[in-house]
Amino acid sequence: MEQKDDIYYIEKVKAGQTNYYSYIVERYQDIVFSIAMKVLKNREDAEEMAQETFIKAYKSLHTFKGTAKFSTWLYRITYNNCISEVRKRKMHFASTDDVQIADEADEMNLDGIPEENRAQAIKAAMDKLPEDEYTLILLYYFEEQSIEEISKVTKLSESNTKVKLYRARKKLYTILNELMKDELYTIL
Amino acid sequence: MNELEDIKLKAFLQNMELEKPGSGFTVQVMNKIFEEDSALEQIKSERILGKGFWIISILFVMLLAAIFVVSNTGMQADSQIGQLLPEAGQGLTQSYDSFFSKLGTLPLSIAGITIAVSVLIFIDKIIASNSKIFA
Numbered sequence: 001m002e003q004k005d006d007i008y009y010i011e012k013v014k015a016g017q018t019n020y021y022s023y024i025v026e027r028y029q030d031i032v033f034s035i036a037m038k039v040l041k042n043r044e045d046a047e048e049m050a051q052e053t054f055i056k057a058y059k060s061l062h063t064f065k066g067t068a069k070f071s072t073w074l075y076r077i078t079y080n081n082c083i084s085e086v087r088k089r090k091m092h093f094a095s096t097d098d099v100q101i102a103d104e105a106d107e108m109n110l111d112g113i114p115e116e117n118r119a120q121a122i123k124a125a126m127d128k129l130p131e132d133e134y135t136l137i138l139l140y141y142f143e144e145q146s147i148e149e150i151s152k153v154t155k156l157s158e159s160n161t162k163v164k165l166y167r168a169r170k171k172l173y174t175i176l177n178e179l180m181k182d183e184l185y186t187i188l
Numbered sequence: 189m190n191e192l193e194d195i196k197l198k199a200f201l202q203n204m205e206l207e208k209p210g211s212g213f214t215v216q217v218m219n220k221i222f223e224e225d226s227a228l229e230q231i232k233s234e235r236i237l238g239k240g241f242w243i244i245s246i247l248f249v250m251l252l253a254a255i256f257v258v259s260n261t262g263m264q265a266d267s268q269i270g271q272l273l274p275e276a277g278q279g280l281t282q283s284y285d286s287f288f289s290k291l292g293t294l295p296l297s298i299a300g301i302t303i304a305v306s307v308l309i310f311i312d313k314i315i316a317s318n319s320k321i322f323a
Contacts, residue, residue: 022214025213029208033213046207047210051213122204123204142201142204144198169197
């Protein structure tokens, strides 16, 4: 459904009805902005980069053949933009080894998180994830992109993507565990 | 990590609120796109061989023709200087003569082209600074 809708708007834009591109921007602005925000950690810079991403995608729209999902193609541009911005600013694109994964990460019971705190806890845990893992988790769970699609976005091999995703998920559980422990301490 | 937990995590994450850009984000993006589109259209609509090009080409041909005529008739610089500047000092006359005698050692066509190019660059600068008038 999503795929068909995107193609519909893209065909309109390609046919010269530029206005239809606003539907694409509306649809993907949150996720593109979230990734930009995670990398740049500044709203103004993130907005600028998200804008650049959409403009770059618009300019290259004629190269989009529709063989892959439009979202995958757009996320690839977003990811590339992030990497080049990080390089430009000589920032550190946080990688997997920055947070130690705890042994009990496998034993995380998500039902143990009080329902009213779940969204907040997940958001807090996601915020603590390094940029690359945040992007992997976001694409896999939030955007329901397949391993194959994510590997196209990140230019990692499928097996490498699987390993990275596994580690990112474990790390997310570790952070959630720590957050829950902290919460218990504050209650006690 | 079991599959059930994975499904639960997916459900949790899909309920997560993403960061949102400012309210005018889409409008800003679309405005930039329209601006770039119109700039591109303007460039496309501009003729590569505009009026400036033709003016410069005509002037260049005229200058070449003038050089050709002058080179055929010859330039009597030595004899004319006395008439043109009767009151000029001897020093000035000597330096003038020396300049043209040195210039005379160069092939006339090279000197002509050099002068023509200088004049054309000057005219091009005038046209560029008054592009609206010549457009």
